[in-house]
Amino acid sequence: MLKANYPVQKFEKIETPFYYYDLDLLRDTLKEIHRCIDKDSNYHVHYAMKANVNAEVLREIKNAGFGADCVSGGEIQAAIDAGVPTDKIVFAGVGKADWEINLGLDNNIFCFNVESLPELEVINELAAQKGKVAQVALRINPNVNANTHHYITTGLNENKFGINMDDLDTVIETFPKLKNVKLVGIHFHIGSQITDMTSFQGLCVRVNEIQEYFTSRNIVLDHINVGGGLGINYEHPNHFPIPDFEAYFNVFRGHLSLKPHQTLHFELGRSVVGQCGSLLSRVLYIKQGATKQFAILDAGFTDLIRPTLYQAYHRIENLTSEANESEYDIVGPICESSDTFAKAYKMNGTKRGDIIALRSAGAYGEIMASRYNLRKLPKAYTSDELK
């Protein structure tokens, strides 16, 4: 069984559970993104902050020169604190509060991705109070199916995100009355953990149609933002540590009709940080049930909620055992039956004290940790620290 190449001897001295970030892999991932887009000077990547805001991880991403995609005032502040230039910050979200809009205005962020007409009017009003003109892009719901889990599908008419095509006329007609917002682009984000490139192709086709809509009304758009959503390989993180960015960017090169003056923006989250992180845990007990055996870990859904929330699969490796494989229900200590990482999972035979890695936990892992049951928040270590 191929396992992560991790410093297990160092892990043995550390209290579990904790997150471990392989910064070498993160740096290689960032390099690969650069390799794929550097020839297109009009391509811009904004890292989706909500995936992970660990300080060391953010530093690498900022050093790679990426902007930030924020969905809250807290994330705008974190991006600024990490040194991301404010003219590379975009701000999306269906429920932007006034203080969050004001924070964006005060810092002259690059663009507000507006999700409704009432929001557009509020941004206009708040910008007027400051004597500013806010750059806005319309987040349009393209009604494209991302073929992913329904909790992380965002681009269908039934979803709460974005402006539906039917409402676009009304929004466009309102613009001339709003003096403190300037329409600079359109924005899309159809979902997350998308591995089927035809979903992104479908998005390109819709974006081309929607561009026609604006062109026919003589509206010039400078920026097209196609959001994020590129998936990672949760089954085989050791074989596919870096997502196929080449194939991803080629879809847009091949299928999206950009006008010569337009820039194309991407908001990648999971694909940037997902594979560089693992949650490390120790086995507390092996418990023989009536029909199965349980491996009870000291990590639970308060540390990594994806299996509980989205029935997500994480590869699980026993880093301290080479014993024959055996089947376990791998569970946490929290007082909820949903606190289960995997059922009938085969891993090397385990005993109390073994160190277990839950792989591909770099995105939507640490950031979603909670203190339910008054548990401690997990700490985090990087490969640079444990070298």
Ligand SMILES: *Cc1c(COP(=O)(O)O)cnc(C)c1O
């Ligand atoms: C979450 C989110 C992203 C990033 O999605 P990933 O699947 O992590 O790439 C990008 N844009 C918006 C608007 C988002 O809400």
